[in-house]
Amino acid sequence: MATGRVKSLDDPDEETSFPLGHGHVVHLAGLTVGRSLHQPGWRWSEHLKPTAGTDSCRSHHVGYVVAGRMRWILDDGTELEGGPGDAFDIPPGHDSMVVGTEAVVTVDWAGVAGADWETLGAGTVTTLLLTDIVDSTQRASRAGPTAWARLLEAHREAVRLVLHQRRGAEVKSTGDGVLATFESAASAVRAATEIRDRLLALGLRIRAALHTGEVERIAGDVRGVAVHEIARMVELAAAGEILASTTARDLAGPGIAWTDRGEHDLRGLEGPRRLFSLV
Numbered sequence: 001m002a003t004g005r006v007k008s009l010d011d012p013d014e015e016t017s018f019p020l021g022h023g024h025v026v027h028l029a030g031l032t033v034g035r036s037l038h039q040p041g042w043r044w045s046e047h048l049k050p051t052a053g054t055d056s057c058r059s060h061h062v063g064y065v066v067a068g069r070m071r072w073i074l075d076d077g078t079e080l081e082g083g084p085g086d087a088f089d090i091p092p093g094h095d096s097m098v099v100g101t102e103a104v105v106t107v108d109w110a111g112v113a114g115a116d117w118e119t120l121g122a123g124t125v126t127t128l129l130l131t132d133i134v135d136s137t138q139r140a141s142r143a144g145p146t147a148w149a150r151l152l153e154a155h156r157e158a159v160r161l162v163l164h165q166r167r168g169a170e171v172k173s174t175g176d177g178v179l180a181t182f183e184s185a186a187s188a189v190r191a192a193t194e195i196r197d198r199l200l201a202l203g204l205r206i207r208a209a210l211h212t213g214e215v216e217r218i219a220g221d222v223r224g225v226a227v228h229e230i231a232r233m234v235e236l237a238a239a240g241e242i243l244a245s246t247t248a249r250d251l252a253g254p255g256i257a258w259t260d261r262g263e264h265d266l267r268g269l270e271g272p273r274r275l276f277s278l279v
Contacts, residue, residue: 060090
């Protein structure tokens, strides 16, 4: 049975500050909802580009303008402008700025969650993270439908909070886990450990797998051999274990300790793969 929840953006789950602005975020039903304030003179390419490391904003923003006026300039040159009461859908690949002398307040329930995985094209190399709750069927049976639904909601909120903080992008929920993409293997490793620890505090044990390879976005999902590989990898992980492919381990960089788990035949795939367990 579904349960309702109310959260206040005046008492947020997370608060962030950036040059000439700040944001408040709450997590509900697997969504990240944010309210942002941008002071006059703010512009993404001037104030956030140096830390983002991309030529334009790669987030997908869907929301509405509460106060002030905001202008968006898409990478193809298209210019859009919105004021109080206007709803907006701004795709990845844009610059944005405050127009006039009034501060801009927006409510956004898409872009605040991090980089947009929908920008992945055919042959894009990315790091995948797949998590899975250990013994989820037995846990659900023991807990009962109402308690289990609440626990899954807490699970989704914890996962999305970490993805937001580590600039991961959720591809889909698997019911008792999540598939996400990362531009950095090191960020994926940190996210995996933080998700594991946060969920353990909720009484949930997970297993996780990391793999870097080529994927393609098709119909709201990602496809490719890499997706099949990581699905088989997570099946081999023990409770609390984070497994990585050789590629993901190498790209994660120095300072991370791994244990060699040897070569394994992954169901349905040709040739053995060497796997590593995060220490």
